[in-house]
Amino acid sequence: MTDTQVTWLTQESHDRLKAELDQLIANRPVIAAEINDRREEGDLRENGGYHAAREEQGQQEARIRQLQDLLNNAKVGEAPKQSGIALPGSVVKVYYDGDKSDTETFLIATRQEGVKEGKLEVYSPKSPLGEALIDAKVGETRTYTVPNGNTVKVTLVSAEPYHD
CATH class of the missing domain: 1.10.287.180 (Transcription elongation factor, GreA/GreB, N-terminal domain)
Structure with missing residues (x-):
């Protein structure tokens, strides 16, 4: 770091x-x-x-x-206390480019969090997707740029504090 x-x-x-x-x-x-x-x-x-x-x-x-x-x-041990806002330590569910049937659930955190293998995908708050979602509220759509230069829209469906 x-x-x-x-x-x-x-x-x-x-x-x-x-x-x-x-x-x-x-x-x-x-x-x-x-x-x-x-x-x-x-x-x-x-x-x-x-x-x-x-x-x-x-x-x-x-x-x-x-x-x-x-x-x-x-x-x-300071997972976010509130639900509904994407913060580091939150498990979020999103959909991409308006396709509500294609959702993805993951933890916004660093790889060192110790999430059990295969239990949950982890995206860094420093990644393009993580940066786009930080402080987003449920229902909010954000955009981010992927490495090939394309722009992707992502909508936050849910955000809950992570629990082991």
């Missing part, structure tokens, strides 16, 4: 991400020792083990920064 937008997380998701962060931080000395061991093997230009360990360290540090940023800017 490059900005300080608040992310809504369930307590379960927060705990899971915090445990992952703690494990990655605890693993730092292991990676450092691995790099040191590989460095002692000789010529670094031809030392695949050394370069692999450095790559692993870089990926781990990037994930640590991502998790720290996410957790520092998270609101835990």
